[in-house]
Amino acid sequence: MIWHFRDRRVTIGRKPLVMGIVNVTPDSFSDGGQFATVDAAIEHALRLASEGADFLDIGGESSRPGSQRVLLDEELARVIPVIQGVTGRTDVPVSVDTTKAEVARQALDAGSSIINDITAGLGDAAMVDVVRDFRAGVILMHMQGTPETMQQNPHYGDVTTEVRDFLSDRVRIFVAAGVQAERIAVDPGIGFGKTPDHNLTLLRELGELNRLGRPVVLGVSRKGLLGQITGRPRGERMAASLAVGCYCSARGTAHVLRVHDVPPTVDAAKMIGAIGGE
Numbered sequence: 001m002i003w004h005f006r007d008r009r010v011t012i013g014r015k016p017l018v019m020g021i022v023n024v025t026p027d028s029f030s031d032g033g034q035f036a037t038v039d040a041a042i043e044h045a046l047r048l049a050s051e052g053a054d055f056l057d058i059g060g061e062s063s064r065p066g067s068q069r070v071l072l073d074e075e076l077a078r079v080i081p082v083i084q085g086v087t088g089r090t091d092v093p094v095s096v097d098t099t100k101a102e103v104a105r106q107a108l109d110a111g112s113s114i115i116n117d118i119t120a121g122l123g124d125a126a127m128v129d130v131v132r133d134f135r136a137g138v139i140l141m142h143m144q145g146t147p148e149t150m151q152q153n154p155h156y157g158d159v160t161t162e163v164r165d166f167l168s169d170r171v172r173i174f175v176a177a178g179v180q181a182e183r184i185a186v187d188p189g190i191g192f193g194k195t196p197d198h199n200l201t202l203l204r205e206l207g208e209l210n211r212l213g214r215p216v217v218l219g220v221s222r223k224g225l226l227g228q229i230t231g232r233p234r235g236e237r238m239a240a241s242l243a244v245g246c247y248c249s250a251r252g253t254a255h256v257l258r259v260h261d262v263p264p265t266v267d268a269a270k271m272i273g274a275i276g277g278e
Contacts, residue, residue, distance in 0.1 A: 001255070003215050004182040005113040005137025008093060010054075012215050015273025016249035018265050019055040019095065019258040020048030021221065024078040025062045042085040049092040052266035055114070056090075057258060058082055058107075059097030063118050063147045063192070075103050080110050087111030095139070099123035101130045108134040116217075118143050118192065120170040132178045139185045139217050140170045144193025159198045160205040163188050168212055185215040185256065191223045199225045203244060206253035219258035220244045242268055250275075 001012040010017065024041045045056050060078030061070040070078075079096060087094055087110065095114035096107035101124040104115045108130070114137035121127045121140065131138045142163045144154050156162050167186045175181050186209060188202050209216050220226065226240035227233065238261045245265060248254035249272050259265045 001213070001215060002182050003137060003185055004180065005093065006108075006135055008113060009182075012255045013273070013278050014252070014276030015278050016245065016254060016269045017054040017256045018052065018262060018269055019057050019217070019256050020045070020051075020053035020262045021258060021260050022048065022056055022058045022082070023062070024058060024060045024082055038081045038085065041082045042089075045082065045086045045094075046089060048262045049086075049090040051262045053092060053262045055093050055095055055256070056086060057095040057097050057116055058086070058112070059116075060103075061098065063097075072100060072102060075100065076106060079103065080106055083107050083110040083112050093137075095137075099127075101126035104130045104136075105134070108136055113137055114139065116187075117141065118147075118189070120167070121174065122170075128174055128177045128179060131174065131183070135180075135183070137183050137185065138174065138179065139187050140167060140174070141187035141192065141217075142166050142189040147192075154193045154195055154198060156198060159194065159201050160208050163202060164208045164211065167209065171212060171214060181214065185217050186212055187217040187219065187258075190218070190220050191225060196225055196228050203248060206248055207251065210253060215255040216253060217256040217258055218245065218248055218254035221257075221259040221261065238264060241265075246272065 003010045022041055022045045058079055060075040083094055094112040095116045096112045097116040098104055099117055099119045115131055116139040117127055118141045171184055190199050221241045222234050222237045226237045230240050245257040246268050257265055
């Protein structure tokens with residue numbers, strides 16, 4: 001399987017790829033405020049790159065449950081200087097985590113290669129045009145509701161089928177608009193409008209998303225589900241995060257792991273690849 005973004009092509013194999021999280025926000029659920037200045041965020045991103053991250057995902061708007069929207073100018077002021085500072089100093093591809101087409105456009109102008117959109121293009125109708133025109137990569141994620149409302153009463157008849165069908169439809173719409181299928185990856189949206197049981201079912205049945213023929217990006221790092229099961233606070237969930245990533249990657253159902261803790265995830269990915277023959 002190939003994931004194509006801008007002028008780059010990545011082959012998806014047995015070894016999962018690692019996407020390091022760079023939150024340029026004061027209120028992200030795990031590390032809000034730690035890297036909220038431009039210089040701190042650039043330093044953190046470059047450290048993740050040196051630690052072996054295959055991608056860097058830079059975001060300026062928290063999507064934790066109950067979070068509020070950030071105005072366009074504020075989000076631009078947070079992420080664009082960081083992207084400029086990072087892309088000028090590393091060849092690691094940069095993704096921008098945004099739902100706004102204008103942020104995506106300026107991020108791509110600044111050197112990013114991938115758009116990570118938690119609304120799968122539904123938050124801004126112009127997003128598909130930006131992805132197409134820049135020949136960017138895009139991650140389309142499933143979310144029931146919005147960050148403000150998504151955990152109030154999530155409900156499904158069959159969570160796996162509904163998530164798969166939603167993502168299949170969004171992939172179809174992007175392709176119909178002129179985005180090459182090879183540029184698209186999908187994300188089940190663990191914790192985004194799902195109960196713990198919904199999340200566990202999705203992880204157990206994640207192979208259903210492989211039927212879409214696109215790379216699956218999995219973000220479970222430090223999330224509430226892990227705390228609910230282990231009883232650990234956010235800063236002590238690395239082992240649980242690794243367990244989920246290894247479980248899904250070893251089964252071939254997740255291809256890109258979006259994480260806070262890059263070095264141990266890179267080591268785990270190398271072992272999974274080695275055992276798988278890569």
